[in-house]
Amino acid sequence: MFTLHYSPNSISVAVAIALEECAIPYTAVLVDFSQGAQTTPAFLKVNPKGRVPVLETPDGILTETGAILEYIAPDLVPADPFAAARMREIMYYVCGTMHVNHAHNRRGARWADDAASHADMKRKVPETMAASCAHLEQLWHLRPDGLTIADFYLYVVLCWLEGDGVDINAYPQLADFAQNMRARPSVQAVYDKGML
Ligand SMILES: N[C@@H](CCC(=O)N[C@@H](CS)C(=O)NCC(=O)O)C(=O)O
Structure with a gap:
């Protein structure tokens, strides 16, 4: 269990x-x-x-x-090692850079004690999240075919964009991806459970 x-x-x-x-x-x-x-x-x-x-x-x-x-x-990791590395390239970027960008919005206390530093970090979030979206959009053609585990990580991070002051529609491939993910029964199920 x-x-x-x-x-x-x-x-x-x-x-x-x-x-x-x-x-x-x-x-x-x-x-x-x-x-x-x-x-x-x-x-x-x-x-x-x-x-x-x-x-x-x-x-x-x-x-x-x-x-x-x-x-x-x-089974949602590509069998081909290069395709698997491409998948991890996205997942590690989303985890190690984009997620951390987002955390500067509300979790500034992880990195600094001064309230002015927190405010400064918070102001930067729309810019850093938009830059991450631009990178993903530009490199989208490198993404492996088919559903992978990186898609679950990425989808949740894309759900944070609005709160981070970024319009996903400025990135058509990301917007399309998010729309397709939203239609999956697995994603619908977590909405139904009030998780998203
Ligand atoms: N590298 C971790 C990050 C996990 C993480 O930062 N989770 C956040 C929620 S998105 C959290 O638990 N935050 C609680 C806190 O900072 O007090 C992962 O990818 O699982």
């Missing part, structure tokens, strides 16, 4: 989409950020990093979205 610790609209929802896509039954446990639930001793015992997602599996506890996605859905 699988237990997913998640927070709505967070990257943990990418794991929920993958579980739905693979028809893997799971229990979803809400980690209520508004109550600081990710910082409680009980949660830190599960994930000392104080972040979601966390997936409890029959093999042990996993953290880090990309790692979890690879575990859940190995």
